[in-house]
Amino acid sequence: MAAVVVVHGIGQQYRAAELLHEPVARALRGGVQHAGHQAPGIDRIAMAFYGDLFRREGRRGGPEYLEHDGSDLSxxxxxxxxxxxxxxxxxxxxxxxxxxxxxxxxxxxxxxxxxxxxxxxxxxxxxxxxxxxxxxxxxxxxxxxGDMREPVLARVSGLITEDTRVVVGHSLGSVVAYEALCALPGHGVRALITLGSPLGVRHLVFERLCPAPREGRGAWPGAGVRWTNIYDRRDVVALRERLSGLFGADGDAVADAPVTDDAPEVLDRAVDNGWRAHDLLHYLTDRATGAAIHEGLTR
Incomplete structure (x- = not known):
């Protein structure tokens, strides 16, 4: 079973897990190597794929990508x-x-x-x-x-096993990865790594998370989890670049844990992805990402 699970972001409905796995796994290995560590084998890296769930049968990519007049926008x-x-x-x-x-x-x-x-x-x-x-x-x-949360979470949670030590989430995938870990009490994951994450966007994303934040702070995604949030300052998706101060709960019962003064904090790291500020592969090949992945695998 996979030691590292990577959760992709938005706009992958025309892809498949195998199409994404090789470039993602190689980029991830490169980031770990750039950080000066031995990279995990490709067979220890899994791609959690849910893009096809947004593709409706007989329709071009589902309603999300159809040409329309915008009348149903909210x-x-x-x-x-x-x-x-x-x-x-x-x-x-x-x-x-x-x-x-x-x-x-x-x-x-x-x-x-x-x-x-x-x-x-x-x-x-x-x-x-x-x-x-x-x-x-x-x-x-x-x-x-909408109605996509349950099937997407089921797809991702099914890949997180007792062997999984690191979960990496990009873009919307960071929201999915966070919620999946919160819904798996007692999991053995040691590191959550979020890349280009919209998790901190107030009034649009943060308050809609499951479990819902309490007292202005979101639940911590599992006892013993070290959370590293990696962002590019030019990545418009990560509107709130730093997630520290937004999440932290102490105790094993993630969803019900009380917020305390000594709660764990997110470790924020800035990177430079060049012109492709939100690109998953650019995030993965950075040494900051590689170092966080290696630390999660060796804790």
Missing amino acids: RFEEELALRWWRAAARIDPENVQNPDTAGARAPIPLTVKAALRALSRSRFATTMTEPALYGSLRQLRHYLD
Whole structure:
């Protein structure tokens, strides 16, 4: 069974576990080697794949990727798109105009469309086309507020066994990885590593987590877990870059544990992913990620 489980992010509905496994496993091994350690064998790394769950039979990629007029977009998509837009304008002002000076407020579909068009111009979002960004917003909402949470969590939880020591989650996959560990009391995972995570986005993601945060702090994902959060400052998905101060609970009963002053804290690490700030492989090959993975495997 796998010692390391990697959970992918949004927009993988046209892929398959085997298609993602080799490049992801090789990038992960490279990061561990860059950190100066012996890398785990490829057969010890599993790809937790759930992208196909967003692909509806007989339809091109499900409703998340169909051409549409935006009539079914919600305030969730509008607010998150505007936050991404503001972040992109701050990071890349030469190419992205700030929405507060661009007259962005309009009916929801037009606001979202303007936001995503602006985002797609950023040099640091080179893989984020406008349709893909639409899909990102919708998949995140369908997971948090729709009917996708249960099947996605079941798929991921099924790969976390007594042999698993490290779980790595990217983008939406960081939300899935966190919630999966919270739902598995007594698991033996020693390290959670989140990459480009939206977990800290207040009022849109953080408050929608399961289990729900209490007293302003989210539950800790398991006794003995060391959590490293890795972010690129130009990654617009990680709107709140640092997760320290948001999570921490003491005790074995993760969901019901009281918040205490000596609760564990998230260790935040900044990296430089170049122009592909949100890219999973760029995150994995960084030595900070590799060091966190190695530490989890050897604790």
